[in-house]
Amino acid sequence: MSRTPLDQILDHLRGEPSRTWSIIITIYGDAIVPRGGSVWLGTLLAFFKALEISDGVVRTAMSRLASDGWLERAKVGRNSFYRLADKGRETFRAAADHIYHPRPPVWSGHFDMLLLDNGMDREAARAALEAAGFGGPAPGLWIAPAGRPVPAAAAEALRLHAGGDAATNRALAARAWPLAETAAAYARFLAVFTPLRAQLEAGAQLSDLDALVVRVLLIHEYRRIVLRDPILPPDILPEDWPGAAARALCAALYRPLIGPSERWLDANGLAESGDPLPPAREISRRFKD
Incomplete structure (x- = not known):
């Protein structure tokens, strides 16, 4: 059986050191906080099952995040619900503009x-x-x-x-920030996710759950890079800087994933009240400059 681009993305994830806790933070910041912030543990277990990550691994990661002050747990009957604690909300709030709405400064010349x-x-x-x-x-x-x-x-x-001429400014920026490493990370991101864009543009369909999986992994991978990117003016970046292409790819994939991924959350997301998670309003504005 031929392997799909989603299989390749999952292979990339499995080839990385275990970061279940980091994916948990990503799904909360990207998908759960816009819907009220608290969700039933069973919803998360169903999501991670699609990643072939066991319930035990997820429960352990959730407990550790709660112990470290990232999550807060509430018990309603026999069901456990988790929300981002202040520490987690502030961290993702500070990162949100950098991820979804970065604004490179205008180069003043120095x-x-x-x-x-x-x-x-x-x-x-x-x-x-x-x-x-x-x-x-x-x-x-x-x-x-x-x-x-x-x-x-x-x-x-x-x-x-x-400051100096264009070559001098670029050389100084290259000494001050790890631009080569960041460019390499963007290049890997492009290599992993570009095949999926080609598949979707050719008419391929993802299930609602797979759309959420791709959306979360897309932001998980992009977040890890862009939060290390100082977002410099293009005038002082290397001429072949891949950051703009990576952002364009992320935006092009994210927008069509919103509808089906939100449908899955509508059907499977449970709030502490026992009702479905409230709809997210603001995510349609993401990646719109």
Whole structure:
């Protein structure tokens, strides 16, 4: 029997280290939070069965996420329901624009450069700057396209401007951020998911459950890359940068998956009230710039 693009996507997942907990966070952020945030454990077990991940593995991952403060559990009769805790909601809320609506800044022609003082808490400043999208071309030196907000932990750093011609700016960006590794990850994403786009454009149909599986794995893989991407102006990226193609592919696949994947959640998603999960309103706006 010939293998389908969905089989290839699942093979790719199985070839990666076990990340059931990470897929759980993805399905909550992408599909469950827009529908109220809480769902019956049985709904999740049915979803993961399609990934050939056993109930025991899922239950263990859910328990660990609850112990680590990512999920909250509620018991209604004999049924268990889970929702993202504050920690999980804040994490995904902060990531949502980066995933669904990234806005590359306009290149002003120079970088803001921060030089950390020896008297500062350099570890705290480093963590805050990395989270804010700054890159480090040399120890104690941080840069970002001009205008990026400076986190409070680095507010006392010495601020300078830096820049040059197009080649110099690209070379500096390549030293400051791991662009080669990020480009390679985008290339792998394109290789894994492009065959499915070709199949769907040729008229292939997915079941509602398979549509949800693809949607979640699509965002799971894309999220892991785009959250490491500083989203730089195109002017300072390598000329063959694959990030735009990866985003276009993700958007092209995501939009037609919404309908069937939401149908599966309509039919199988159970809220704590005992009613079906409420409909999601805002997801139709995702990937629309």
